[in-house]
Amino acid sequence: MRKFKGVDFYDLDPLLSDEERMVRRTVRDFVDDRLLPVIREAWEKGEFPKSLIPQIAELGLFGATLQGYGCAGMNSVAYGLCMQELERGDSGIRSFASVQSGLVMYPIHAFGSDAQKDKYLPRLQSSKIIGCFGLTEPDFGSNPGGMKTRAERKGDGWVLNGTKMWITNADLADIAVVWARADDGIQGFIVERGMKGFETQEIRGKLSLRASDTGEILLRDCEVPEANRLPGTQGLKSALACLNQARYGIAWGAVGAAMGCYEEALEYSKQRIQFTKPIAGYQLVQRKLVEMVTEITKAQLLCLQLGRLKDQGKASFVQVSMAKRNNVFHALEIARMARDILGGNGIINEYSAMRHMCNLETVYTYEGTHDIHTLIIGEHITGIPAYF
């Protein structure tokens, strides 16, 4: 298979450290050698390729920015590059890594007790256990603050009731970080599979993110000990802090999917001859390719500066929103243009453009829809909230 060489129109590589480039190279090679050979069949069957989990764990990608507990302690740019390369493979695999790292390990690391960290983090890092994150509900997506899931005190512990929907890794998960409304505000809990009243169910019939496990979490008088409540949380704000981690990874990931589509379309257009010459020689096709590489370059610049700000502790959630909103929007447009350039071949799974395109429809919607991010930025610049 041809090796992916990356897209670097603005000579950004010298802005990366040797370590950052080595991290990118490693995950890029991993995606070429291990991920791409299995993804087509997994996507077609609608199955998560589980054989990749221990291999990704061995690379050390889970929780890679965290300190201690076997984690690499790398910076945000290196982590972003990992997400970029994984999503060049498939958005579903990047989603798995985002959830395990940003939505499960991060909250335990940030809000958990020492006992919880010791108990869960090393096993999550090595993928001996898999986690999922339960915030969204059937009736509360963009408005998580309206959640109906209740947590009531019972003796020394808690009883949880409610349903969580659109949960990545739900069926695969050994533990779930679940958010529920208690009398004194929203609380986070680590619910283990096997605890009475905890059940998951796969959501079937997806036309997007097919190589990813998506499901529901059903909590029916689910009994959770006090030791499994995250002690350091401050209501909904803490749940949103987790989303901020995941959105950061998505902003980079979208660039990966876009680069994959662009490279595929560029190579194809140089080889596909219609009338008298390769289709890359026609103005309409060139315009599409130029739009693609320009938007990729702009998205790369957003990500790199966002990552540097994050490492200085200066990245705001609004800046993360802008990168997620912009990069996913353009990645989806780029995937559609790539599909178009590929013509009839573009609808066949021998090429990756349409798989990326279908996947990105989900990425456009999850972790804050495109429109919600518009309103987050809109409120920030005008001072006037326009959600309802």
Next chain:
Amino acid sequence: MNLAVCFKRVPDTTAKIRIASGGKAIDPQGVEFAISPYDAIALEVALRLKEKSGAGEVVGVSMDPEGNDVAIRKALAIGVDRAVLVKGGATFDSHATAQVLAAVLKPRSFDVIFFGKQAIDDDAFQVPTMVAQLLGLPRVNVCTSVEIEGGRAKCRRQIEGGEESVELALPCVISVQKGVNGIHDNRFPTMKGIMAAKSKPVETVAAPAFEPTLELVSLELPPERPPGRIVGQGAAAVPELVRLLKEEAKVL
């Protein structure tokens, strides 16, 4: 067990090669360098032997004309304990390179000095043998299996129509073939390994001056492939095609 692995940085196999002005070297501009694949396998062999024995260290030795340490860092990231970076040697032939490596290796004591069977850029196949000769050590080339036991190395190699088993006393020099001990590539570096690489010791030494015994006259790119020829269309073209395959290409 103290193991050395000598590895060469070569242009990445995906790199587009251009000849530099003067016609005697590759233009390094825009070329990404990687560890030569057979040497990468040698690194993996050494790392696994060390892991199996549970003691000792693996030391990487590599030359780079500008003292660039990208290949060294990669080796450290996959688990090499420390490294010696020899700066210089841009114009060295195999003999001069072997003299430099022998000079660097001589004062350090190793049980085995590993190499890949050849570097994939110049395909000279010479350095491991020359280093062994200069150090006065026994050597075996192109091994397909290597075991270290009781102060001896037990190796197997493929020969015409069969296999050969050899044993040699440590210290010794061993060069390895792809597939040795079931290894076809080095492991992926881990994220933790990459982060740890920068704090591992790298000793930089200047390459001693040695006179090349060969003069490199020129490098040339392979000639461009001539364009294909269309002999006709449909069934009518078959007799002419068969005639050409028989008489010109001589493949039928």
